[in-house]
Amino acid sequence: MLKPSHRLAVLLHDGITGLQGKTGLTLLRYSPAQVVCAIDRSVAGQSLVELTGIQRDVPIVDSIESALEYQPDVLAIGIAPSGGIIPESWFGELQSAVKAGLSIVNGLHTPLANHPQLAGLLQPGQWIWDVRQEPKDLKIGTGAAKSLPCKRVLMVGTDMAIGKMSAALELQRTCERRGVKSKFIATGQAGMMISGEGVALDAVRVDYAAGAVQQAVMQHGNDYDLLLVEGQGSLLHPGSTATLPLIRGSQPTHLILLHKIGQETIRNCPDVKIPPLAEIVRLYEAVASCAGAFGDIKVVAIALNGGTLPDDVVRAEIDRVTAATGLPCTDAVRFGGDVLLDAILNS
Numbered sequence: 001m002l003k004p005s006h007r008l009a010v011l012l013h014d015g016i017t018g019l020q021g022k023t024g025l026t027l028l029r030y031s032p033a034q035v036v037c038a039i040d041r042s043v044a045g046q047s048l049v050e051l052t053g054i055q056r057d058v059p060i061v062d063s064i065e066s067a068l069e070y071q072p073d074v075l076a077i078g079i080a081p082s083g084g085i086i087p088e089s090w091f092g093e094l095q096s097a098v099k100a101g102l103s104i105v106n107g108l109h110t111p112l113a114n115h116p117q118l119a120g121l122l123q124p125g126q127w128i129w130d131v132r133q134e135p136k137d138l139k140i141g142t143g144a145a146k147s148l149p150c151k152r153v154l155m156v157g158t159d160m161a162i163g164k165m166s167a168a169l170e171l172q173r174t175c176e177r178r179g180v181k182s183k184f185i186a187t188g189q190a191g192m193m194i195s196g197e198g199v200a201l202d203a204v205r206v207d208y209a210a211g212a213v214q215q216a217v218m219q220h221g222n223d224y225d226l227l228l229v230e231g232q233g234s235l236l237h238p239g240s241t242a243t244l245p246l247i248r249g250s251q252p253t254h255l256i257l258l259h260k261i262g263q264e265t266i267r268n269c270p271d272v273k274i275p276p277l278a279e280i281v282r283l284y285e286a287v288a289s290c291a292g293a294f295g296d297i298k299v300v301a302i303a304l305n306g307g308t309l310p311d312d313v314v315r316a317e318i319d320r321v322t323a324a325t326g327l328p329c330t331d332a333v334r335f336g337g338d339v340l341l342d343a344i345l346n347s
Contacts, residue, residue: 001129002074002105003195004233006033009064009072009102011093012040015079016060019267022161023107023190024078029054029333030194036070037061038078039093053308064096076105080161084109084132084202091117098122104305107131107189109203116302131189132203134212141210145251146294148221153344154252155231156243156284156299158274158320159267162260163305164231165191167332169342171228171256174337180345182226185216187246191230201232201242209242213249226344231258236274237266243299247288250295254344255284260305261317277302278325301343 002008010028015021016038028035028048037059038048044062048054061067064075075097077086086094086108094112097104098121106112106128113119113128122128145152153163153171168184168191175182184191188199204212217227229250233240259277266272274280281299288297302321306314314331321329330339 002030002031002033002076002193004034006074007070007072008033008035009067009070009075009097010035010038010078011064011075011090012038012078013090013121014040014042015264016040016043016048018042019161020079020081023080023164023193024076025052025054025276026165026190027078028052028056028058029166031076032194036072037067039063039067046180049094064093064100064296068100072102073101074105077107080107080189086112088108093097094118095121098126101126104128105131105193127179128192131192132200134201134204134208135215137214138204138208139211140207141214141245141249142303143214143248143251143294144222145214145217145249148218148251150221151226151344152217152221152227152229152250153253153254154229154250155255155256155258155303156245156247157234158236158277158280159234159260159263160232160237160240161267162258162263163333166305167256167258167303167337168228168230169194171337171340174341175226175228178341180226180341181224182228183220183224185220185227185229185250187213187216187230187232187242198230198307201245205240209245210249213246214251217250227320234266236272236280236285238269240273241290244287251294252288253295254347255288255297255299256340256343257281257284257299257302258305259302259321260307261309261314276324277321281327296338298347299327300347301340302327304329304331306334
């Protein structure tokens, strides 16, 4: 796992201002390691803070060779392209990194630990962590998490890649500050890179997906008052298979709905319109409760992703959504997780 002592370079070609940099941007915002540089040839030399709003003064360089000036010891692959395949053109840079002594954190589906172009280059003490691996000894889900005494909060969304993990991590920060005994349960590669554990849900065979989530939740459910389960996908996305196993495996007691301000259609399926948030709230509550079979599960708050919009625009949208849904609402990345935590604790 990544430790505070690691010096991390994040490989993000075309991802800082593009659509595939979610993993790297999350590491830049939340990684426990010391991020010494980001690698993105399209915006090299520009300001990370100005481009992203992430308050981390990290230089952007154009290549692995340029990154070596900042003495990293770990390279994290920070893009998340559709299908999770490493671009063939990146292997030369990965070889350069390994030859220079860097270990690699790989969150994509292409395994690298035994890759013929890389494995033979590893020296003692170097390692490659392929994050997307199916856990061992999986079983089919049984709904066992419903018996846990803790509250289980699942992040759900109107689309993929809209900030479900970030909201959960902000909630975790808020819990730590307020003395609430909580645990972030990672279910994707970036979350696992940050927390060091969890389940890479999209690497799990579909029959065992709910069981994999259940296993991760059951591991911690008796030791914490609050589990914050990272969401994946969306019930609205025609290509998403992750949300339902998360619901069934975690047996949530609370849901928080994520939405990106201004988004009216599914990003990769523009013919699929996003319904009004009040209707989506009812959808998730109906699916989670399953006609009462799993209890009366409610969406207790809405977390908006304001991106780079001005604060006054975001606050106005928060007020509008609160009026339209009757639910507490905030942008947790921008304004913190107190509104969300209060909604959980008071319900």
